[in-house]
Amino acid sequence: MKAHDGMYIGGAWRPAAGTDTITVLNPADEQPVGEVPAGTAEDVDTAVRAAREAFPAWAATPPAERGALIGALRDQLVARKDEIAETVTAELGSPLQFSQMVHAGVPILVAGSYAELAATYAFEEKIGNSTVYMEPVGVVGAITPWNYPLHQIVNKVAPALAAGCTVVLKPAEDTPLTAQLFAEAAHEAGIPAGVFNLVTGLGAVAGQALAEHEGVDLVSFTGSTAVGKQIGAIAGAAVKRVALELGGKSANVILPGADLTKAVKAGVANVMSNSGQTCSAWTRMLVDSARYDEAVELAAEAAAKYGSRIGPVVNAKQQARVRGYIDKGIEEGARVVAGGSEAPREQGYYVQPTVFADVTPDMTIAREEIFGPVVSIIRYEDEDEALRIANGTVYGLAGAVWAADDAEAIAFARRMETGQVDINGGSFNPLAPFGGYKQSGVGRELGPHGLTEYLQTKSLQF
Numbered sequence: 069m070k071a072h073d074g075m076y077i078g079g080a081w082r083p084a085a086g087t088d089t090i091t092v093l094n095p096a097d098e099q100p101v102g103e104v105p106a107g108t109a110e111d112v113d114t115a116v117r118a119a120r121e122a123f124p125a126w127a128a129t130p131p132a133e134r135g136a137l138i139g140a141l142r143d144q145l146v147a148r149k150d151e152i153a154e155t156v157t158a159e160l161g162s163p164l165q166f167s168q169m170v171h172a173g174v175p176i177l178v179a180g181s182y183a184e185l186a187a188t189y190a191f192e193e194k195i196g197n198s199t200v201y202m203e204p205v206g207v208v209g210a211i212t213p214w215n216y217p218l219h220q221i222v223n224k225v226a227p228a229l230a231a232g233c234t235v236v237l238k239p240a241e242d243t244p245l246t247a248q249l250f251a252e253a254a255h256e257a258g259i260p261a262g263v264f265n266l267v268t269g270l271g272a273v274a275g276q277a278l279a280e281h282e283g284v285d286l287v288s289f290t291g292s293t294a295v296g297k298q299i300g301a302i303a304g305a306a307v308k309r310v311a312l313e314l315g316g317k318s319a320n321v322i323l324p325g326a327d328l329t330k331a332v333k334a335g336v337a338n339v340m341s342n343s344g345q346t347c348s349a350w351t352r353m354l355v356d357s358a359r360y361d362e363a364v365e366l367a368a369e370a371a372a373k374y375g376s377r378i379g380p381v382v383n384a385k386q387q388a389r390v391r392g393y394i395d396k397g398i399e400e401g402a403r404v405v406a407g408g409s410e411a412p413r414e415q416g417y418y419v420q421p422t423v424f425a426d427v428t429p430d431m432t433i434a435r436e437e438i439f440g441p442v443v444s445i446i447r448y449e450d451e452d453e454a455l456r457i458a459n460g461t462v463y464g465l466a467g468a469v470w471a472a473d474d475a476e477a478i479a480f481a482r483r484m485e486t487g488q489v490d491i492n493g494g495s496f497n498p499l500a501p502f503g504g505y506k507q508s509g510v511g512r513e514l515g516p517h518g519l520t521e522y523l524q525t526k527s528l529q530f
């Protein structure tokens with residue numbers, strides 16, 4: 069893998085202020101694949117200054133021109149599609165085909181959507197005797213996780229640039245090589261110097277310095293709820309805007325009239341893809357008691373099929389964490405019907421695709437985000453109980469409802485406390501707002517709603 073030994077700041081790769089480095093490991097074989105500099109507060113400060121300096125000219129660039137440059141960035145991502153997929157596979161461990169289709173493919177769609185939105189969005193509106201201008205918020209500090217390394221970056225950088233904001237990105241320490249590839253693409257696309265800047269480094273050092281920096285107007289964070297709470301507190305104290313995309317514990321609600329086989333298979337596939345490392349994964353499967361045993365059998369079969377096709381989880385710590393949750397589930401009385409906590413291979417951070425039956429809503433595995441290939445099947449007696457269980461966690465990011473027809477599923481989904489629900493297998497829409505109710509977050513990403521996060525209004529009366 070190609071790795072830069074500097075930071076991308078002000079349109080060029082520059083040496084880091086310090087000498088510390090981060091070694092990137094391939095989670096499939098635990099071997100090093102590259103090394104990047106570990107940024108310090110000094111690097112963050114240099115990058116924020118570059119972003120500040122570039123802000124006035126970028127904000128004044130006509131939106132259609134910004135859109136054209138985001139379009140060029142999209143084309144650069146297309147040109148690097150294979151390299152992106154190979155890099156994500158090397159540092160995250162996901163199977164190459166999934167990296168190609170999802171990790172490389174989806175960001176291309178999202179970047180394309182913001183190229184178009186920049187050019188077509190109404191940045192000006194008339195309300196009575198006022199003209200309301202939508203102006204960029206300023207300098208954005210973006211902090212991203214490793215689970216969808218490029219998607220999480222593009223979800224923030226593309227709308228920020230479309231809005232006229234400039235950006236400093238601190239990507240996850242586990243997946244910095246994908247972030248460096250993105251910086252190369254931005255450079256080749258002709259995004260002006262200082263509009264996009266990259267500082268690789270550790271969360272507690274570079275991430276924290278970025279969140280705390282006075283020159284940052286908006287912190288956009290995706291990751292764990294624990295760190296999200298800290299970032300929210302820092303932003304609140306400084307009266308800075310903040311967007312938080314946090315964890316989830318989404319429910320896959322299978323109502324009595326639904327096609328059970330289809331719903332169970334889709335539910336298991338949803339969790340197993342990306343080795344369960346998806347914040348919106350439907351990790352709780354809710355089934356009525358009449359069909360419970362049948363659903364458990366179908367789910368166990370479906371999970372067993374993933375045996376050798378599933379990738380590892382991202383690192384040793386996550387592997388230990390996920391295995392710990394599986395042990396906890398057994399300890400609290402849930403029944404393993406596929407997989408288990410034993411590591412399936414000698415080498416690599418693999419976890420067995422695991423299905424639990426007899427899970428009750430109060431169990432740890434039903435309440436906490438596991439972030440691994442683990443599905444919990446929970447029994448309900450009637451629709452009201454299903455709703456209570458579905459809404460019974462602190463999270464509310466996503467979910468699914470399956471029923472005999474769409475109308476019935478929609479009626480149930482409208483009562484769910486969650487930001488996105490797929491109805492009878494409805495497909496991913498890169499323009500639909502994505503984000504959490506309750507502790508799953510603050511703010512929305514994707515499409516026009518994602519764009520407004522980076523805008524503030526100015527009203528002129530005349």
Ligand code: NAP
Nearest residue numbers: 212213239240241270271275276291292295314315347439
């Ligand atoms: P995390 O620590 O929240 O990481 C997310 C990002 O925040 C990374 O870039 C991280 O840097 C950075 N960060 C960490 N501490 C920070 C701080 N004090 N100030 C500013 N930035 C900071 O998540 P994780 O440790 O990688 O994963 C732990 C758990 O979080 C997972 O098991 C999962 O439950 C959840 N998670 C959720 C999502 C999601 O999409 N909702 C994504 C990833 C993880 P480093 O890379 O250096 O830590």
Ligand code: MG
Nearest residue numbers: 271272292295
């Ligand atoms: Mg961390």
